[in-house]
Amino acid sequence: MYRLIYSTILLLIYASFSSCIREKTVFNYEINNAEFVSDDMVFEGSNTLQLKYMPQLAQAAGISTLTEDQIISVKLTKATLSTEDSMHFDNINSITLQLSTDKTDMQEIAVISPVSENSDQLNMTVSAETDVAEAFKQKEIYLIADIDVKQDQTMPIHFKAALVFEITIKK
């Protein structure tokens, strides 16, 4: 009888441990062609461009579902901006990229200052310390670009962002 109880307890402990110690997986998640477009006109000084995005982490991880507690960390490792505008980024002093959701705080994830002239592609400095896992647990995220414009411009500003996040999950 005692042996049966002892075995059952051991089995329960093993079962709970095996469910807790899940295999960790790290993979890259890319957001490509995230298009930022300003209103018709931009003014000298700070302007805000924003877009809404729906992360698809489960699909990228190759699993059917991904629960919130499976997402351990999400860090931006690369941020590149590109434009097909003939003016390049020449009318912009600096660009700061931030991420926010309706349920989590806004976090600064990348910056470029100053912006080099005659360039149609920019590599931003990413914030290696910033973990945006909580934001990626939400259905929708907002990507916000704060751009410091040199002078008034009647044509809208538009550029694309290519972002690479390093995702750590429990499978």
Next chain:
Amino acid sequence: MLRTLSLLLSLSFFSLDILAQSNPDDLLGLWTAGSGKVHVKIEKVGNKYYGKIVWLKIPIDPITQKPKTDKNNPNESLRNTPLKGCRILKDFESKGEGVWKNGTIYDPENGKTYSCYIKMRDINTLDIRGYIGISAIGRTDVWKRYEPSKDDVKLH
């Protein structure tokens, strides 16, 4: 005496009524901080409110002779972020009756972030209370809505 008192009471009820009817988006726009050193533009992202510095009285760092940056940011990789454009008010949610809560205020002077709530005194005046832990321990700054006619500085 009694007439004055009743007039005051009716006025205070009237102002309370105005705040009760206020639109959460009344917070949007340009504001001048109490010091007059910065102007902040409050915008909405999703259902929350954020404020960023759009004008600095002294935009150039006297040491570097370059535009001021967020040099006290606790996150080293972000210290090159220009101060003009820096979001100092973050994540405010409207609680109705001219109050916005659950946000933070960032002080670029020391790189610290404080809990904060905003109370609209009237359509052109905000009480911005930054605090640590409980709201009783903190400081309130009074911000005024930016009026271009009073200031010839070009702002956008």
